[in-house]
Structure formats: structure tokens, C-alpha cells
Amino acid sequence: MxxxxxxxxxxxxxxxxxxxxxxxxxxxxxxxxxxxxxxxxxxxxxxxxxxxxxxxxxxxxxxxxxxxxxxxxxxxxxxxxxxxxxxxxxxxYPAITTGFFFFMWYFLNVIFNILNKKIYNYFPYPYFVSVIHLFVGVVYCLASWTVGLPKRAPMDGKQLKLLIPVAVCHALGHVTSNVSFAAVAVSFTHTIKALEPFFNAAASQFILGQQIPLSLWLSLAPVVLGVSMASLTELSFNWLGFISAMISNISFTYRSIYSKKAMTNMDSTNLYAYISIIALIVCIPPALILEGPKLLEHGFSDAIAKVGLTKLVTDLFWVGMFYHLYNQVATNTLERVAPLTHAVGNVLKRVFVIGFSIIIFGNRISTQTGIGTAIAIAGVAMYSFIKAKIEEEKRVRIVMTQH
Known part of the structure; x- marks a missing residue:
């Protein structure tokens, strides 16, 4: 069937x-x-x-x-x-609703990346900013639960045990992404993060023991080649930004692995709210240890002297709101579409973010960096299309077997 x-x-x-x-x-x-x-x-x-x-x-x-x-x-x-x-x-006309979700996903993501990078230009404390991202989202979720939109789903010890590894990986991936955003150009961080499918395939093959088809491995070759080309001539390159983006890739790969083990009938809005709460608890200690003394000594005072207290507070609030909203809308969007559409959406989102960040911040990139980025994105598209078709065929076989 x-x-x-x-x-x-x-x-x-x-x-x-x-x-x-x-x-x-x-x-x-x-x-x-x-x-x-x-x-x-x-x-x-x-x-x-x-x-x-x-x-x-x-x-x-x-x-x-x-x-x-x-x-x-x-x-x-x-x-x-x-x-x-x-x-x-x-x-x-459900296609109009789905199209609106895609538009809001891209729009919120681009605004978040632009505002986030602007904050780092005068307030370079990615661990603290990461905590603010999650804190604003958690407050938003608690307020939504208070008014019953949505109604809070119950949480038991068994579900909490399953979600903790997911939230820890989410927290680590989020923090390291922000460290990379603060250290290098937004476009370069997203180019490095284009390697995430490579880490997913490697984890599936060597950790989960799943056989990855040769066609998938071959489609990843352009991704590795493109990222290598872009890294060699990227004007904003530094090892902190590069290594942080790579750690983020590994963290989000393990998040995907643990997410499969933590499949639950809880709706996505409640699920993301619980993950955000746990991730916030995980992120607070390193922020206090690594950046707390600097913030109290001169971090806050320097930022207030540059832009004023009102702008600092409003920028941190809005970047947190855009972070939560774009993640929530992304989750809701991806639930509405088939895997192939999901794959196309993720590739186009990365293209939008890279393109808008170059335009907004006026980042100069070399010809080789531009070509490398294009090759990497094309490789991600090929990988996503092939994987989506394989997953669709697998689902059809499962449904026919159960029938």
C-alpha cells in the first residue's frame, strides 16, 4: 500500500x-x-x-x-x-499555508543571524548570549503554557531521561555555533556547517551500524571539497571559528542520534519547550565560569558605553525571540512537508542566510571562497535529494509490510 x-x-x-x-x-x-x-x-x-x-x-x-x-x-x-x-x-489551498511557513522560517532565520552578528560586534560574549537566546525562549514557552496556548504536556521521569541527552547535545551545538559566529563571518560559519550531512552519514555508518549507500557517500565529496576550498581563502578564517563550527556539527549529529531514541507522542511545540528548558540549565554554568568575571569587570560597562543600556537590553531580547521563533516555526514547517521538500527547504535556507549575510555586512570574499561555497551547497543538495528518496522508499516498504 x-x-x-x-x-x-x-x-x-x-x-x-x-x-x-x-x-x-x-x-x-x-x-x-x-x-x-x-x-x-x-x-x-x-x-x-x-x-x-x-x-x-x-x-x-x-x-x-x-x-x-x-x-x-x-x-x-x-x-x-x-x-x-x-x-x-x-x-x-494548503500549499499557501505551507509556503507561508517556509517564508516565515527563512525570514526569522535571516533576521536572527543578522541581529546576532551585530550584537557580537559590540558585545563579544557568545556563552552569555547563548544563555539569553534560550532564556527568552523558555520565558516565552512558560507564558504560552500559562495561557494554555498550547496546553502543557505532562512530563514523567522516563521521558525526561530520554530528553536529557538530546538537550545536552542541543546546548553544546548551540553554544559552539555562537562561538563561531562571534569569531568569523556568518557566511563562513554556515559554509562549515554545510558539513553536517557528512558527520550524520559517518555516525549512521560507524556508530549506529546502518549501511550507507555508495551514492550518498559520493554526493558528500563535493561538500568536503567545497568547504576545503572556501576555508583556504576565507578572509575571516581563524581556528577558533573553524573548530567551534566543527564541534557544532558533531553535537547536532549526536542530537539527531539521541532524538531517534527519544521519539515520543508529545507534540513538537511542547517537546521543543522541554528541550529548551534543559538546555538552558546546561548552558548557565559555563557562561558564569568562562565569561561571568569579564562581564562584571568591563563587559556590560563597555557595551553600555558603546550603544547604551536600552539598545543592549532590547537587542538581547529580540535576538532571543527570533532565535526561539525561527526554531519553533522550522519545527512546525518540517512537520507539514515530505522529506524531499524538507531537504530542499534546508538547502535553500542556508543559501538565503549566506547570501543575506554577505549583502548586509559587506563581507569581502575571494573568488575561490565563492566557488567553494557554491560547490558545498550543491553537494548538500545532492545528498539531501538522494537521502530523501531512500527514506521514502524505505517508508513505503515498511507500510506495505505492515499492511
């Missing part, structure tokens, strides 16, 4: 059809499903923000559809006189 996305009026395959003889006064009704139901990258389905395995959707013995009201019954609120539910504009 084919793996499908449940949207609009798409029928549920594998569920028995309910037949009932209609009277002369009755009109056939149409069963519709909310447009929020979308396929997600792990092969399950997202139903109102929750992940369900394919086996649940194919279990037809324990689940039946409730019969619809007849036309003779009183029409529900939001229905027309014929008794058929009205379809909203966004439900009728």
Missing part, C-alpha cells in the same frame, strides 16, 4: 467503508479531514500535532468512523444549508 498524506478529502485507505441505505429525504455527506494532518519525516503521520506510527492508522479492527448526520438533522454551526461543512480558504 502506498504511503499517503492525509489532507483535504483524501480517503483513508485500509479503513472499511460504511454503507447505509439512504431514505428519500437524505443526501449523501462528505467526510473531510483537517488540513493540519500531514506526513512527517520519520514515516508516521502528524494528527493535530502528534506523531502516530503507520501501524496505528492501519489498525482497522479497533477503529470505526462515526456515521455523519443526515441532511434532515439540524446543520452544525459553520455548515451550509445543504448540511455540507464549509471549507476555509487555507484548507482549500
Amino acid at each position: 502506498e504511503s499517503r498524506v492525509l489532507s483535504g478529502t483524501t480517503a483513508l485507505r485500509g479503513l472499511p467503508l460504511l454503507h447505509r441505505r439512504l431514505s428519500a429525504t437524505e443526501t449523501p455527506r462528505v467526510i473531510t479531514f483537517p488540513s493540519s494532518t500531514r506526513a512527517i519525516s520519520e514515516g508516521g503521520n502528524l494528527v493535530s500535532g502528534r506523531q502516530l506510527s503507520p501501524a496505528i492508522l492501519l489498525d482497522t479492527k479497533r477503529r470505526t468512523l462515526k456515521p455523519c448526520l443526515s441532511a434532515a438533522s439540524s446543520p452544525a454551526e459553520g455548515s451550509d444549508s445543504a448540511g455540507i461543512a464549509k471549507v476555509g480558504f487555507l484548507e482549500k
